Amino acid sequence: MTAVRLAHLGGGRAWLRRCVGTPLNAALTAAALGLLALALPPLLRWAVLDAVWSGPPSACRGAAGACWAFIAAKLRFILVGLYPPAAAWRAVAAAGLLGGLVLLSAHPRLWRPWLLGAWAAGLAATLWLLGGGGGLEPVASRLWGGLPLTLLLTAGGLVAGFPLGVALALARRSRRRTPRLLATVVIETVRGLPLIVILYVASLVFPLMLPGGISVDKLLRAGAGMTLFAAAYIAEAVRAALQAVPRGQAEAALSLGLRPTLVLLLVVLPQGLKMAIPSLVTIAIGFFQDTSLVAVIGVFDLLNTTRAATLDSEWLGFHDEAYSFVAAVYFVVCAAASHYGLWLERRLNPERRR
Structure with a gap:
């Protein structure tokens, strides 16, 4: 055997x-x-x-089962929201591009400096596809919605929040009082507030602080608030992992003549990030789910476009089907992320792999 x-x-x-x-x-x-x-x-x-899989709304009236014909009729609106139908391919392409970047980043063998450039180029291309310009018809950000927007907020917030979170974690562990105090204030303030409060501040309070004649796009403000929120939680996960690295590792590297900066970058930080994988995966899953809170400031993410689809006068009353569909989408993404985190933890930990 x-x-x-x-x-x-x-x-x-x-x-x-x-x-x-x-x-x-x-x-x-x-x-x-x-x-x-x-x-x-x-x-x-x-x-x-007993489900109804196709047909007009009348085919579902009085049916004993689910009306999946509603999902078929409203699928485009659920997935891309108010985005112009003639340019819906751009929203689909943007979602596919973000999904491709996530898959490209999944394998540790591809974790090279060029991957950072790929993410920067990919996010820029996503914004170009959604917003237009450069040969494409412009589309206002208020028309962005559905799955592409959810993926953009999640990927953009985590990609921008990760280096900021690592910097905050290192600053909080610094021996210098000023950076340690500033990092502590930022982390504890953001972690002490619900995300919905941060979104309200970014949407309603921040514009009042700007000089007259200057405005910042609402979606950009929401993304900045979510990035700061992600960075605060990532910072605590990384800080806890760095503290778990045995002190003898750094002392041995220093005794070999390495400078403290190289000891941090080559010895302590790689081991700490490996230990932080379970926490980081949990943060990423929660962050993906929390993007639904942008509905409170009028942004049509995937959950909000699903809710809006149920308000169509021709398809009233099919809330169960709508929320079952979007729940399945969230479940598939989150379950895949959870299993990937377990696989990655085993792969990067030789003892667990054996």
Whole structure:
């Protein structure tokens, strides 16, 4: 029997022991199976067997199952919002570009300096596709929405917030009082406020602080607020991971003649970032979900376009289908990110990989 099959058998036995290894676990497993047996049949009938998959709104009136015809009719609006239909391909291309950058960044072998340039060029191309100019018809940012906007806010906020968060973490661990105090004030202030408050400040308070005649796009203000929010949480995750690196690592590197800056960049920071992977993945998943809060300042993200789709007078009453669809989208993305974090943690940790 090969080592791979033995590993699979060992994992299966461990999972079985967790399910029925003790009387309490066996009871909980039986209760969970019983709930599934009660919930799955009616859910299957509603979602699949009795569902209406196509047709006009009248075909769904009085139907016993879900009206997925509503999703088919409103899919373009849910995915791209108020973006002009004739230019919808640009929004789809922007979403595909951001998704491609995420996939390109997934494998550690591609973590090279050129990847930073690829992200900078990719974000610039995304803004060009969505906003127009340079040969494309301009589209106002108030018309951006749906999945491309959600991905843009998530990717832009995390990409810009990560180096800022690392800088804040290093500043908070500094021996100098001024940078340590400033970093502490920024981190604790932002972490002490809900994201919705930061969005309100960026949308309503910040414009009042600008000189007359100067205005900043609402979407840019929201993105800056979300970037600062992400940076504060990333900073604490990185700081905690850096503190977990054994002090002897830095002392050994110093004894070999390395300068303190090189010790930080080549010895301490790489080990700390590896330890911070679980926390960083959790922050990224939460940040992706938190983008739905931009609805409070009138930005049409994926969740807000879904809600707006249910207000169509011809398709009133299909909220269950709309929110089930968008929940499935969020679940698929977040579950994939969670499993990727586990894979990356195992790959970068030789002991766990063995």
